[in-house]
Amino acid sequence: MDVLSTMTTVFRRVFDDESIKLADATTAQDIPGWDSLTHINLIIEIEDEFGLKFTVDDIAGLKNVGEMVAMVERKLAAKRQDA
């Protein structure tokens, strides 16, 4: 699964903006309207999209999209291992 492209779909849905293009270095300062409430909506939508559940420790250190992608990939790998 291409995590970045799936995440792009989620971002476009949450921000209602089809023009969003994500890169590893993208941060909340690059996308207008990415505040705390939108951030948590993103987190919940990403959870649902990938069938994962995040803890606060999973999400607290995320500074950019690249770190979000890496975290999701780690969680997916752990889920596959548990299955």
Place this chain on the structure above:
Amino acid sequence: MSEISLKDFPCVATISRILREEAPYLAGVIDKQFGEFGSEWLSEFEADLATFFSGDMEKLRLATQGYIKFALDGMLLQKRFDKTGRYEPKTYDQAAAEVYQNEQYMHTLYLPGIYLSHFLWRHHFIQHLYFLDQFVPKVKAHGGTTYYDVGVGTGFYLREMLRRIPGLRGHGFDLSPSSLSYTDRMVTAFGLRDRCTLNLQNILTDPPSPPASFLTNVEVLEHLEDPLAFLKGLNKLLAPGGLGMITAAVTAPNADHIYLYSSVDELVAQAREAGFIVIDSREDKAYEPRRPNESVPRNAIVIVSK
């Protein structure tokens, strides 16, 4: 980037920088609070931080990181609460083991998170303003000298009462050794340690005496399985004619929130049933909901007498 100049506010500037670097989606809170509450908010926040952290920017950095986790934890739970309409089922003993007796959690996340939220969360800052504008003048006019703070938490309100009312002697109670040590640090930093005692004590099973002229009980009730029984216990601690300020979190899930308040009216009704005379009450939102049926953390406050 922040729109306000923080050049003369090094502690707030440090928080702003850490938020921008580590949790940019939270960084807008500084501008937002300044926009609503103005330069008075900024000056008070800076003075508070400068006194409490006494120039130790490393401690301030750690506290800000704790705040980031505290805020995220609350927001995640708020979203899950929207789906279920209830707090995650938990007994008081479970919450105590997870939170109050967990020294690392208390000192790295919970207590710094609550302390900074007094300035960074809209409804918490309004609660502080209400305390200053409505409760403190009544206490001053009353003239009593004894005060109980039940559930000291970070020591913020114990410290505020002692600071604002010279001549008052305070007694703080809590079941968490971590809360008491944080409070010790708080009242010491503000030069108030010799005007209060700090007690690891259950006020229901081991009530202090005699009843005090004043009491505060800030965001404790939602942590309990039976807040009404607790309010009845609090009522016994207040002298006739005394004054109390009691607050509760409303539709605000947290790791240790057990009892779900749906409005300030519920708190008013419980306070009356417990034997208090309710003098005033109010309820404030953390922010405006963006979607229909989206829950928002709120805060209920009552000023009571007996």
